[in-house]
């Protein structure tokens with residue numbers, strides 16, 4: 053790309069000012085896991101709990117973002133990489149704005165998640181692995197997508213005909229095929245409390 057003549061304008065209001073105003077910190081809870089593992093369910097439960105505690109929180113969810121901002125992207129490896137790059141940029145703005153940001157994307161590639169992590173300050177990117185066996189995800193099949201993928205009606209479906217690379221060192225692991233929703237939410241909220249975010 054040719055050199056562009058752009059200048060970054062810093063704000064007079066920084067993270068500390070926003071923390072004082074909100075009375076809580078900000079970070080991104082980056083959920084990753086197979087389709088049907090429980091990312092959206094848990095993300096919205098955490099958002100609800102944060103709201104109850106009067107914390108500003110917002111969920112960026114895979115299906116929702118693909119209806120708007122990322123409606124031009126599909127599920128090839130390149131498109132998934134671009135999907136995650138844009139989400140990470142948006143999440144970074146939200147975190148800068150003082151919001152506890154919860155992202156719920158399959159984000160199947162380790163390298164893409166690491167690129168996202170590198171965009172945040174140390175400690176602000178909290179990877180939450182929603183661990184669930186493929187068998188259990190297929191059994192739940194909340195949107196009927198596994199059935200369609202197995203019938204050959206959906207190409208490049210994660211876990212069936214496209215890869216999922218589990219995280220090596222996520223900050224949080226919740227096993228949704230062993231823990232209840234309440235247990236998983238409690239585990240995530242504890243992490244936020246111990247980290248001084250809320």
Ligand SMILES: Nc1ncnc2c1ncn2[C@@H]1O[C@H](COP(=O)(O)OS(=O)(=O)O)[C@@H](OP(=O)(O)O)[C@H]1O
Nearest residue numbers: 087088114127132135157158159160207208209210
């Ligand atoms: N081929 C294929 N593979 C995986 N998922 C598919 C596919 N086609 C459609 N869907 C639906 O899109 C949701 C995943 O979108 P994401 O943006 O989270 O995917 S990714 O992070 O870019 O891999 C995913 O949502 P979740 O089930 O909530 O994970 C599906 O509903």
Ligand SMILES: Nc1ncnc2c1ncn2[C@@H]1O[C@H](COP(=O)(O)OP(=O)(O)O)[C@@H](O)[C@H]1O
Nearest residue numbers: 086087088089090091092093194228231232233
């Ligand atoms: N312990 C659990 N944790 C999370 N979800 C669970 C659990 N047990 C059952 N479920 C169900 O599994 C499904 C997960 O779907 P969803 O949250 O849309 O997953 P994803 O966003 O990862 O595709 C929901 O229907 C949810 O009610």
